[in-house]
Amino acid sequence: VQRHAHLPVGRRAFIAGVAASVIASCSKDDPASSPAPTSAIPRRPRLAADPFRLGVASGDPLPDQVVLWTRLAPDPLAGGLAGMPDTPVEVEWQVAADPGFTSIVADGAATAEPGAAHSVHVDAAGLDPATDYHYRFRVDGFTSPVGQTRTAPASGGARLRLAVVTCQDFGSGYYAAYRHLLAERVDLVVHLGDYIYEWAFDTPERPILPPGVPATLDDYRLRHATYRLDPDLQAAHARFPFALMWDDHEVFNNYAGATVPDDSVDPESVRARRAAAYRAYWEHLPLRIDPPTGPDVRLYRDLRFGNLARLHLLDVRQYADEPPCRDGAGDDFGDCPARLDERAYLGPVQEAWLDGSLAQGGVVWNLVGSPTLVAGVDLGPPGRPGYYLETWDGYPAERARVIERLARPDVANPVVLSGDWHAGMVNDVHLVPGDVTTPVVAPELMTPPISSPLYEVARAQNPHVHHVVDRHGYLILQVEPSRLTATFRVLDDVRRPDSGISTDSSWPFAAKTPGAPAR
Numbered sequence: 185v186q187r188h189a190h191l192p193v194g195r196r197a198f199i200a201g202v203a204a205s206v207i208a209s210c211s212k213d214d215p216a217s218s219p220a221p222t223s224a225i226p227r228r229p230r231l232a233a234d235p236f237r238l239g240v241a242s243g244d245p246l247p248d249q250v251v252l253w254t255r256l257a258p259d260p261l262a263g264g265l266a267g268m269p270d271t272p273v274e275v276e277w278q279v280a281a282d283p284g285f286t287s288i289v290a291d292g293a294a295t296a297e298p299g300a301a302h303s304v305h306v307d308a309a310g311l312d313p314a315t316d317y318h319y320r321f322r323v324d325g326f327t328s329p330v331g332q333t334r335t336a337p338a339s340g341g342a343r344l345r346l347a348v349v350t351c352q353d354f355g356s357g358y359y360a361a362y363r364h365l366l367a368e369r370v371d372l373v374v375h376l377g378d379y380i381y382e383w384a385f386d387t388p389e390r391p392i393l394p395p396g397v398p399a400t401l402d403d404y405r406l407r408h409a410t411y412r413l414d415p416d417l418q419a420a421h422a423r424f425p426f427a428l429m430w431d432d433h434e435v436f437n438n439y440a441g442a443t444v445p446d447d448s449v450d451p452e453s454v455r456a457r458r459a460a461a462y463r464a465y466w467e468h469l470p471l472r473i474d475p476p477t478g479p480d481v482r483l484y485r486d487l488r489f490g491n492l493a494r495l496h497l498l499d500v501r502q503y504a505d506e507p508p509c510r511d512g513a514g515d516d517f518g519d520c521p522a523r524l525d526e527r528a529y530l531g532p533v534q535e536a537w538l539d540g541s542l543a544q545g546g547v548v549w550n551l552v553g554s555p556t557l558v559a560g561v562d563l564g565p566p567g568r569p570g571y572y573l574e575t576w577d578g579y580p581a582e583r584a585r586v587i588e589r590l591a592r593p594d595v596a597n598p599v600v601l602s603g604d605w606h607a608g609m610v611n612d613v614h615l616v617p618g619d620v621t622t623p624v625v626a627p628e629l630m631t632p633p634i635s636s637p638l639y640e641v642a643r644a645q646n647p648h649v650h651h652v653v654d655r656h657g658y659l660i661l662q663v664e665p666s667r668l669t670a671t672f673r674v675l676d677d678v679r680r681p682d683s684g685i686s687t688d689s690s691w692p693f694a695a696k697t698p699g700a701p702a703r
């Protein structure tokens with residue numbers, strides 16, 4: 185973990201603001217005046233406008249730590265450094281037990297580097313487990329909005345509430361789902377990918393920058409800034425910690441490893457695009473990862489919530505071999521005998537990691553976050569199988585090994601959480617996916633899209649699909665030692681910013697002995 189250098193700064197200086205900063209710069213007894221140990225001394229330049237227009241965020245909570253995020257951007261859509269000077273800038277931060285910041289529990293200063301688009305990732309430490317906190321940033325007399333966050337439980341844990349979200353194409357609808365999410369009492373939001381879309385299908389009400397598909401780091405920064413100016417998305421980030429995993433659209437539609445569906449694009453340019461997209465993703469989100477400096481970035485990871493649950497987040501794009509049967513017609517939906525061949529989806533290194541992550545034990549529930557569908561769905565007309573080969577259905581050999589791991593007797597109560605389909609679903613993951621004569625290994629809960637266009641799910645030839653949600657919205661998971669309850673919350677109309685919301689259905693799953701399906 186690489187963290188920004190923390191320069192100690194007193195609470196007095198933070199509260200007194202810019203005046204104190206000026207005084208501190210010539211005061212010997214104020215620790216804030218200590219020079220940074222590098223040649224690039226963080227500055228406190230005069231900013232012409234509020235630099236906190238992209239808001240604040242927190243994420244990847246541990247029992248005693250949480251990542252706090254902001255990006256200084258007085259003019260977020262200006263491109264380049266978004267109105268910031270091309271110099272490092274010192275940003276003060278505070279974590280408090282109360283919204284009025286009378287009880288400060290942690291504070292410090294971090295350096296916002298121009299090479300990181302003046303983003304700030306503070307891994308605030310020394311916090312108490314399962315505790316709510318408030319946080320804010322300050323620079324040059326400007327104070328950020330106040331964010332709320334919550335640490336993970338250290339042990340025990342009677343109840344955990346998660347929201348699961350995916351697929352938020354900006355131009356396809358409003359983020360009313362995020363506005364309603366603010367009223368839910370959840371400890372964490374799990375985002376399973378398609379946070380941005382590389383395409384720019386916009387409307388006069390929802391214009392998207394840059395026009396067209398991003399290619400450079402500047403382009404991807406501008407796309408993230410466009411999304412993050414949405415007030416509902418920004419409010420959700422300020423209200424809850426997030427744990428995020430990317431899918432394909434954070435880089436390019438249906439990329440796999442160093443390939444894209446258009447085979448006129450060479451692998452080196454896919455890797456260059458990955459490097460730009462991965463960097464911009466990290467710059468804009470509260471992630472506890474090493475800052476990306478190229479096309480290879482480890483994002484898969486696990487988060488533990490006491491003795492109640494562990495969340496294993498899978499990266500199904502970066503290490504994937506090209507999906508089968510992509511040549512020629514470019515038909516993603518056909519049957520394809522070659523799909524049965526061995527090819528990497530997670531890849532061998534991530535597979536070994538998942539093996540170890542599941543083997544850690546000590547929790548009642550193993551939540552496996554997969555950006556794409558695991559249970560398998562036959563899309564063809566009855567009698568003529570067809571599969572969406574960018575999902576696990578294009579990689580059944582590796583999927584068989586993963587499902588066998590989930591079925592091991594030492595893996596307690598596996599539950600698959602997934603995204604990407606643009607429909608909600610409740611599925612059974614069978615030992616042989618789609619073959620209902622084989623044992624059920626885990627339930628799969630596919631969360632509906634926040635705003636992306638809805639896609640259909642054929643039910644007739646998929647008896648392991650128990651329910652389909654053909655609406656926008658999100659999934660709420662209430663996790664308790666004896667049961668897990670999944671509730672689909674759905675919008676009336678994604679085209680209306682003031683859309684109402686209602687409950688589609690609720691699905692209880694009983695905790696069983698390890699290795700048995702939760703049902």
Ligand SMILES: [Fe+2]
Nearest residue numbers: 351378604636
């Ligand atoms: Fe999507």
